[in-house]
Amino acid sequence: MGVFLESLIESFKLIFYLDKEVLSITLLSFKVSLTAVILASLIAIPLALLISNKVFGAKKILISIIHTGMALPPVVVGLIVYMFLSRNGLLGYLDLLYTPKAMIIAQIIIVFPIIIGISLSALNSVKKKIRETAITLGATKFQYAMKTIKEAKQGIVTAVITAFGRAIGEVGAIIIVGGNIRFHTRALTTAIVLETRRGEFAIAMALGIILIGLAFLINFTLTHIQQKKVELWTYSK
């Protein structure tokens, strides 16, 4: 019990005094995961819409692949990205290993299938009649797409929430490709691993609390968006 109390006090201290290192760690975690989720969403959501609109033979296989991708072990993703980015790797010349960019790349790969998979099931549940209503009322392809996305909004935001949760709490991939370098690629999760190994349980726990707090903040914002009524920007001819 003592450790918990101690770490709780420690975490409030760290937050209260805005410890420079903790701040940099927190910001990096936030930046990497948010960037990965946003970039992945920008491609995954339109792609999910495309897949849900099309009828083709290999659709079942494709969906199975996506679902498998949702369960991709982050360590394996980290390993693969590492091999591509390492000096002798195919993309070694980009010199990205042990940078936040490498961490973002790894996390994009992790969250991409999650966003596609959940968005796709949300989009598929938009009834054919609803889609046809938009068409018969004269929607352009773009207006039709926006309407479908709007109808599936709840599920799509769930996809983004799930993806962000996965990204911010993920450690296996970013520790491999980021290298956990102080003031450079050290994120909340990788710092927790380090502090725990060092026996600094209070600091580790404090970082854990910050991590959970951050996740809550993001989820709260996204849930707010999810429940809000939105007028989508669809109505330019």
Add this chain to the structure above:
Amino acid sequence: MDLLKITNLTKSFGNKTILKNLNLTIKKGEIMGIFGKSGVGKTTLLRIINMLEEYEKGKIHFQGQNIKTRKLELQRKMAMVFQTPMLFNESVLSNVIFGLRVRGIDRTSAKKRAEKMLTQLGIKEFDKNASELSGGEAQRVVLIQAIIIYSDLLLLDEPSANLDEKNVKLLEKIILDLKKQQNTTVLIASHDAKHIKNICNKVFCLKNGKLSQVKT
């Protein structure tokens, strides 16, 4: 000129032929009714005209242009009310103005037109979510959603199915007004001739994939 001209239209689902060499001509301003037993293909015919369904054989001309696959420009000259009303998960008002908004009409004027029509049809709660409407209210809202566009051709699939007698009368009045004010052409499908014979200039019976006229 004929607004719509269908010649030798054939449509099958799998090996089941629904429409066989069907012919139909509609002139501008006509109110035309089609009735027939359940499953004869009334909905299918309306959906083909609305470019929601493809067909194998025959020719369809709408305002002189050939209809085969979807053309936005032609689609925007028609409006169809589906047999089972389905509304977007948003307010009644947003539902009703959708067709105007996609055509680039600003929200304020769209809203004005919508509120007038909704009030006329006895729907007062504009901001209510459409999912909270009763069956009859939803039926009236989808009707407004279509007629508010002032299209050249209005396709109504069983429009009176969920309506009580009072609202059926109202529906008939609205269609006649539309014809009077906009010279809108209307095509109504119903499983029962008595629903359409009052207001239609021409009534056809759909049977065995073909239309036969029963009233002139």
